[in-house]
Amino acid sequence: MIAVKGLRKTFTTHIKEPGLAGSLRALVKRETVTKEALKSVDLEIQQGEIIGLIGANGAGKTTLVKILAGIVHPTAGEATVLGFKPWERNNEYRRQMCLIMGQKAQVWWDLPALDSFLLLKEIYQIDDRLYRENVEFLAETLMVKDHLKTQVRKLSLGERMKVELMAALLHRPRVIFLDEPTIGLDLSAQKAVREFLKSYQREFRPVTILTSHYMEDIKELCPRIVIMKEGSFVYDGPLAEVQRMLGDEKCLSVTTRERTFKFTIARTELAARTAEIFAQNDVLDLNIQDPSIEDVIESIMKNGTAL
Amino acid sequence: MNWWRHIAAAELRKILAFRSDFWVTFIGQALVQLLIARALWQSIFAGSEAEVMNGFTLEMMTLYYLIVPIGQKMLTGENVGFLSREIYDGTFSRYLIYPLSFFQYKAITYLTHSAFYGLQLILIFTAYNFFVKTAGFSTLLPGTLLFLMAAFAYMSIAMIVELLSLWAENIWSLMVLVRFFCLFFGGGYLPLTFFPEELQRVLVYTPFPYLVSLPVRTTMGLAPPNEIVHGALVLVAWAIVFYFIAHLIWRRGQYKYNGVGI
C-alpha cells in the first residue's frame, strides 16, 4: 500500500540577520542554509494498518506526511502509495486519500460545514446515497450535528477539528494522513477523536499514518510505531516491543531530605543498590517502578536507542 | 461537471457574507466618482472651450470615468495576493490535496468576483443612462462580456506574477506595478485617444488596450462591430498565451512549494 525507499528532503532557506542592517545586507548577498528534514528513510505499510509516527519537534514527521500526501516533492528517493507517486497528484490517487492537519484548517472558513461538505461532494464526485450515509454516520459518531450550520470560523477548536475530520472522510479515503489531529483539544475531545478514529479504522480498514505528541493517542491507536530523530527512523516496530526493550530494567525514585532523584538500573542489581542507597542516605521515600512506555520512547527520541 | 457551479456559488456566498454594507459602499463610491469626474472634466472642457475633446463630450467623458473603476474591479477580481498569500501561509496546500486543478478552481472564484462586479456595471450604467441619455443599451451586454474576457486575461497575467512568489519573498510591489501598467496603457487613467499617435500605434500590439479601453468603449457604444469582434479574438489569444505561461511557471514552481504552516 505505502512503500517508501530512500526518501530524502532538504529545505533551503534564506537567512537574514535581524534588523534593518541585516535586511540591507540581505539585498546584496543572500545567505542560505540547507536543512536535511528527511535523511533517506524506508517504510512499508500494509492495508488496514495504522502506524504512529513520533519524534521531537522538527524531527521530520510532517515533512514525510507532506510528501506522501503529494504537497511537496522529495529531493531524492521513491515512494508509492496505492501504486501512485503522490507528488504527481494523479486525481485517481487524490480521490482515495486525505490529509488532516490539526494545525491548519482545510474546510472553508467562511462557510458553514454543510456547505463545505456539499462542495466536497462535488469535488470528489461522491454519489448521493454514499454522501447521505456518510454525513449521517460521521455526524452521529463525532456528535457534531449541532455545529454543521454555523460558519466554521465561529466554531471552537475542538468542534472545528471534528468538522475537519468529517470533511476529510466524506469520500471514504483508503489512505489517511493525520498530522496531530488532537493538538490543542481538551481531554474529552481528544478521547472522542481517538474513539472515533478507532471505530473508523475497524470499520473501513484504511491505511493510516498518525503523528501525535500525545502518547495516549499512540497507545490507543497504533500497534506499530515509527520513531524519528533528526530526519531518520530510529525505531520501526510494534509498540509492545518497545515496552519489552526495558523489561529487565527498573526505575528508582528516591527522595532524601535534600532532593529527589531518579535513575534506571537492571533488575538483578535492585536489591544490592537499594541497600546501598539506604545505607548512604537519609531516605524519606523510595519508589520502584517498571519504566513507562513514555520513558522508553523519550529515551529513544533523545538518544536514538533505548538506553 | 457540476463542481464549478458549486465553487462559484460558495464563493458568491462568501462575498455576500462579507459585504453586508455592500450596497451602501457601492452606491456611495459610484456617486463620489461621478461627482469628481464631472467636476474635473467640466473645468477642463470650460477651459478649452471645446464641445468635443478627442472624440469625447463631457457626458461621455463622465460616463467613461464611471465605468473604468468598476471595470477595474472586474479585472482585478479577487484582490492582490489571491495566490501568493495562500502560498505564503500554506492554505494553498488545499488545492493540491483535492482532486481538482487549482487553476480551474482559482479561475472560477476569480471570475465569480468579476461577474459580481459586472452586475454593478450593468446597474450603474443603466442608472446613468436613465438620467443622462448618453449611450444606447444595445452595447451594454457585449461590453460586459468583453470585460469578463478581459478579466480572464488579466487574471492569467496576475497568476504569472503571483506564482513568482514561489521563488521570491515578496511580489506585492511587482503586482502593483503590473496593475498600474495594465491600467495606464489600457486607457484606465486617460482615454487612449489622448495618447500620442505613435504610442497608440505601438500599443495595439500589446494586450493593454484590450484589457480596458476596448471593453469600456464597447460598453459605451463607441467601438464599431468589426473592432469589437477583432478585439475579442485578440483578447482571447492573449488570455490563452498568459494562461499557458502561468501553467509553465507552475510546472517548474511546484518543486519550490513547501507547504509551510503545518
Ligand SMILES: Nc1ncnc2c1ncn2[C@@H]1O[C@H](COP(=O)(O)OP(=O)(O)OP(=O)(O)O)[C@@H](O)[C@H]1O
Ligand atoms: N518549508 C520549510 N523550509 C525550511 N525548513 C523547513 C520547512 N519545513 C520544515 N522545515 C524544517 O525541517 C525540519 C522538519 O520539520 P517538520 O515540520 O517535518 O517537523 P515535525 O517532526 O513535524 O515537527 P513538529 O513535531 O514540531 O510538528 C525542521 O527542522 C524544520 O525547521
Ligand SMILES: [Mg+2]
Ligand atoms: Mg509537524
